[in-house]
Structures are given as C-alpha cells and as structure tokens.
Amino acid sequence: MRITWLSHSCFELIESMNILVDPYIQDNPLAPRTVDEFNPDLIAITHGHADHLGNAEDIARRTGSPVLAVAEVAKYLDRQGVRSEGMNIGGSFRVADVLFTMTRAIHSSDITSTNPPTCGGEAAGFVIDDGIRVYHAGDTALFSDMRLLGDLYRPDVALLPIGGRYTMGPREAAIATSWIRPHLVIPMHYNTWPRIRQDPAEFRDLVETLCDSEVVILEAGDAVEC
C-alpha cells in the first residue's frame, strides 16, 4: 500500500482502490496539491468539521466517487446531491475488496461549513483493511478502548493526531501507540496553524520509550510504502 500524507488529517491510500480520507485541501495552508489533482475511488470522512469534510463535496461531484461517512454527515451530503454511504460506529462496510470499520472518536462533529452549523452526529475514525490494515483515528482524545482496537483489528499502520488543543497531543498519542501496537505510526493534525504547533520529534522520542512501533514523520506530499 502507498500511503501519502497530504498534511493535516488528509491521506491518500492506494492499494486495490484509491481512497482519500478527510480532504482538507483548498483552505489548507500546507496542502501540497490542488483539489483538481485528486481522483479517488472513494472518499472517507471522519467528521463534519470543515478541516475534515473539506473539499469532499467538490471532489465527489467531479469524480462521481461516493463519500463514506457517519449517518448524519452522509444524510447532509445526500441533501447536497452528493452520492454518499452512511454507516455508524462499530459497523463495517465492504466496498469491493476493502473493508471499512467505523471506530469511536472522542470529539465533536458539527458540519461547520453551513450557517448555522448542522448536526453531524458523532465523530469517528476508521480501520481500513485493503490487505494492509490502517487505523485513521480522526480527531480524538485518548481513550482506553484504543487497546481494544489494537486487539481486535491489529492495525499495521496507525495515523494519530498529535496537535493538542483539539485532539491528543504527543504524550497522549504516544500512549495510544503503545496500546494499538501498529508496525508504523504516522503523526497527523499538527502544524497546519499556530494553534496546533507541535514538534513531531517529541512524539517519536516518547513512542521510542514506550513500544517498538516505528514512527514515520512525513512532509506534506510525501508517501510511505508498506
């Protein structure tokens, strides 16, 4: 699988499908590509905040790719005329050879691009199994059921927020890594704006004291093969 970090929480996962997660592109000061440069088979959205729902509508309209999201966000997208697939936390949904499991996240989920904001239901994460199993945590606090996610889904790769303020910081994310026990962990949701400034080397150093997971620090636009 080729995993490309597009900065913030946006990742492109390419194996049997091209999967785009949380495409925050146009308003993202660190985005290494433009909205027109994406051609996903499916877009997965963790929650309704504008820095995660991002340009999902634009990309879905242009490409016809479906958007997978929690039921309330999927209903909102349906009302906008965007093809969507709703699911909910704890459920799994197979698309061709890929199994998507929606996981819990401790966070809020208004759809902040509408005025007033629209209820987006619960925030979530995903375990995406396309031969390689990738856990994208979404925006979340640390929660002890991350141990269960590690036991149950055995992710090969974990994508964890470290920005603090709105999500886990480096310390909490390092503990999460030790509970999930992935082969690789990639930090996300940091340095997009001053409010979530972090040094990813601090996260790497903390992980190294707790477990054997390899921390891969990517530059925006860089990819890792696994």
Ligand code: ZN
């Ligand atoms: Zn959020």
